[in-house]
Amino acid sequence: MAPDHVDGNAIAGLLAEVLAVEPTTTVTVCHSCGDEAVLAQSTVVMNVPDTTVRCSACGDVLFVIVTTDTEHTLIVSGLRLLRMPRPTP
Amino acid sequence: MTSGATWHIATVATVRPLTPNASLITLGVPTWPGNDGGQHIDVRLTAEGGYQATRSYSLASVGNSTRLELAVDRVPDGEVSPYLVDDLRPDDQLEIQGPLGGWFVWKPSSDLRPVQLIAGGSGVVPCIGMLRAHSAAQSTTPMRLLYGLRTPEDLFFADELKTLGSANPAAISLVFSRLTPEHWPDPPGRLSRDSLAAHTIGPEQRPRLFVCGSTGFVETVLSWLTELGHGSTDIRAERFGGI
């Protein structure tokens, strides 16, 4: 472990910025086929209680959102990465 | 303007018929931060027992106004749209989330490439938002709309489109599938690859294209655009679901 490590409290600001993305223009890379697309181009099936987001190139699941009255669970099983623009100051 | 997952309380200002099957709903939202052409909102309705239904609706209104305009088509057997079209009245309150979306959006810029909007049915609503943003900015970027619909009765924003069309006849093209207005130059017929090509900016001008409508409409148009030689990276789409 690097001697100068800190803990998760230190990324409160960074992660708040990462998670505050505009979803539809966020770039996804599919774990299965490597296809790079923006989220607006994915294939979405909205069911209850799950919303499944698939790669429009290979059809594999990118991620699933499961919703209850009090929580969302994001199951990220098929994403290699997400890339989003930094907010303009 | 940005996009935000913020919930707002909206108060219904007016509900008036737009066509026999659709209403134009205006909402007053004092906390609204403004929106770009093409953005949408989620409308959430809650019944007494806690049952909730959420649907997305595109905004026809753009800019900094806190008065939002949406056009809602009554979906037969639908759960939310018949309520909005037939039962909603002034002073009712709704929960809305937005402005949403950053992909199916047009903003004025120095980009001189022409813009072609292609709408099927109620898919015209975000295109109206883009046309209004274009007018408000007095943009010199050429922008055209091809609007496919069933009959003249189904036409959304008829007066506004007529005004735009008389200022620039090439700007607005209507294709009627079942019934046309009197003295219309073309017979009624479903949009085809040929009529699409005839009414839109050609690929040699490298337009940016925005396609919006039912999932079936969008898929069909996207395949034709690719066959006609448009680059897939020049096309942005928004699918409403359905056939």
Place this chain on the structure above:
Amino acid sequence: MALITRGFRGRSSPADGRIPPGQTQVHDWPVLSAGATPRISTDEFRFTVRSDDDTEYSWDWDELHALGVEEFTIDIHCVTHWSKLGMRWSGVPLDAIFASVDTRQNFTMAQSYGGYTTNVALSDLLDGKGWIAFEADGIPLSPEHGGPARLLIPHLYFWKSAKWIRGLTMMPTDRPGFWEERGYHLHGDPWSEERYS
């Protein structure tokens, strides 16, 4: 607390004791779909019960139908607060399937094409309580509604009626499936509002 929308009832009609607490009657069948769901042809479909010591009992489409298809009318209740009354379904009762299955275990994990799982006690499947269903309101189940075959357990919340069913695995003790690991109740009785754990 959500704002109640004046006059919005999700198209409900007066309940006659068939609507569990916190539910609203709907007349359509809420599923929004815009594309890919598992698409399983009836040729490739198999239903498999994996019993004690991994013994497998397996039926193809025709063999499953040959066990005897019933028609019946039931109400369904979704955890997202809608209920749909008086639906006509057809399917094979799990009693007919388990007539040939030798097991001493009391719990099952339902497995779906596509990988989802949900746990169901054997006592919630037998004695006329559960079916492998093929049709609803006279129409073969579309992929969006879980076709070609889904589990149907109308006395539990509808997520237990696993779509795209491919089999049941017997378990000695109850343990959570995909949904239950993510906050849904292990059992799911709508009348006692067993929505979330």
